[in-house]
Amino acid sequence: MTRDGSGDLNTPKPGDAGAGQKERREVFYAGHVQGVGFRYVTRSIAAQLPVVGLVRNLPDGRVELVVEGSRQTIDELLARVEAELGRYIRGKEVSVRATAGEFSSFDIVR
Numbered sequence: 001m002t003r004d005g006s007g008d009l010n011t012p013k014p015g016d017a018g019a020g021q022k023e024r025r026e027v028f029y030a031g032h033v034q035g036v037g038f039r040y041v042t043r044s045i046a047a048q049l050p051v052v053g054l055v056r057n058l059p060d061g062r063v064e065l066v067v068e069g070s071r072q073t074i075d076e077l078l079a080r081v082e083a084e085l086g087r088y089i090r091g092k093e094v095s096v097r098a099t100a101g102e103f104s105s106f107d108i109v110r
Contacts, residue, residue, distance in 0.1 A: 024097045025074050027065040028058075031090030038063050038085055039108045045080045049073050052103035056110070067106070068099045 029038070034057050042055045042065060051069035058064055065081070067074055082089060 021071065022068060022099045023071055023074065024053075024066065024068045024099045025078075026095045026097065027067075027078065028093045029063045029065065029089050030061070030092065032088045033063045033085070034061055036085070036088050038088065041084050042081050043106060043108050045084070046077060046106035049077055051077055051106055053106050054103065054109045055106075056108065066103075068101075068103060 039055045039057065042063075046053070046055075046067070049069065051067050051073055053065070053067035053069075055063060055065045067077060069077070
């Protein structure tokens with residue numbers, strides 16, 4: 001979803017060409033997302049999937065998630081995060097980029 005909750009045009013749809021290709025997604029979650037275990041739940045979910053990246057709290061009260069993996073795997077990660085933590089999320093901004101290869105694991109950054 002965009003900041004106003006109207007949806008995200010950058011999120012790949014299932015069945016898109018190249019769905020197995022690696023990509024990087026940067027997601028900024030807004031709402032009551034700090035102080036509720038958001039980073040720890042996200043890391044726990046990510047540990048079950050073949051993804052790398054980071055999750056961190058931002059000074060403005062949002063949580064940033066940067067993840068690299070296949071489109072389907074990232075879709076699964078985000079769906080599971082939102083299923084577990086959706087009650088705290090009031091908005092999100094998503095951008096899709098080429099992988100940077102800077103991560104070797106998925107970590108919480110403090």
